[in-house]
Amino acid sequence: MTPLALLNVHDLPVVNATLNGIAAVLLLIGYTLIRQRKIKAHHKVMWSAFIVSCAFLVCYLFYHYRVGAVRFDKPGWVRTVYLWILGTHTVLASAVPFLAIITLTRAQKGQFEKHRAIARWTLPIWLYVSVTGVVVYLLLYQVRPRL
Numbered sequence: 534m535t536p537l538a539l540l541n542v543h544d545l546p547v548v549n550a551t552l553n554g555i556a557a558v559l560l561l562i563g564y565t566l567i568r569q570r571k572i573k574a575h576h577k578v579m580w581s582a583f584i585v586s587c588a589f590l591v592c593y594l595f596y597h598y599r600v601g602a603v604r605f606d607k608p609g610w611v612r613t614v615y616l617w618i619l620g621t622h623t624v625l626a627s628a629v630p631f632l633a634i635i636t637l638t639r640a641q642k643g644q645f646e647k648h649r650a651i652a653r654w655t656l657p658i659w660l661y662v663s664v665t666g667v668v669v670y671l672l673l674y675q676v677r678p679r680l
Contacts, residue, residue, distance in 0.1 A: 545596040546674055552589035553666035556582050560660045576640065583633055586663070590630070605673055615672045622665040629659050 540548070559582035566575040605615050632655040639648035 542596060542599045545592050546670055549589055549593050549596065550667050550670035552585055552592065553663045553670070556585045556589065557660055557663035557667070559585060560656060560663065564656060579637065579640075582659075583637060586629070586633065586659075589666075603673065607672075607676070611672065611676060615669070618665050618672070619669055622662055622669055625658050626662045626666075629655075629662050633659060 559578050563575050563578040563582060566572075566578060605612060605619075607615070632651065636648060636651050636655040639645075639651065
């Protein structure tokens with residue numbers, strides 16, 4: 534029995550939001566560590582962020598495989614905000630696995646100039662995707678607009 538089988542599939546959105554939130558915090562910690570020149574700690578934290586993001590992706594894909602698409606049924610301005618955030622989140626999320634793998638691979642190979650060059654793009658995109666993942670969850674499952 535897999536760990537995912539132990540969960541009710543409808544519990545996975547909060548798990549996904551939590552994993553996204555953890556990834557965002559780890560990314561910020563990793564950025565702070567590299568600014569402080571704590572390279573080994575930065576390395577460990579960034580790999581942790583990658584592993585957490587991979588766990589998110591597995592849970593996300595499993596959830597949507599089991600449940601399918603989830604409609605956003607709230608009207609008005611909140612729908613417009615949700616769709617804009619979801620659109621930007623989705624487009625950028627499709628790039629994160631590739632950017633993260635390239636960035637981490639360059640660091641592992643000691644190609645630090647190339648690593649820094651792509652990390653300048655990877656970090657803000659990955660952070661945006663992680664934070665907006667939490668926002669999408671909150672808008673979809675928690676926000677109850679006043680009509």
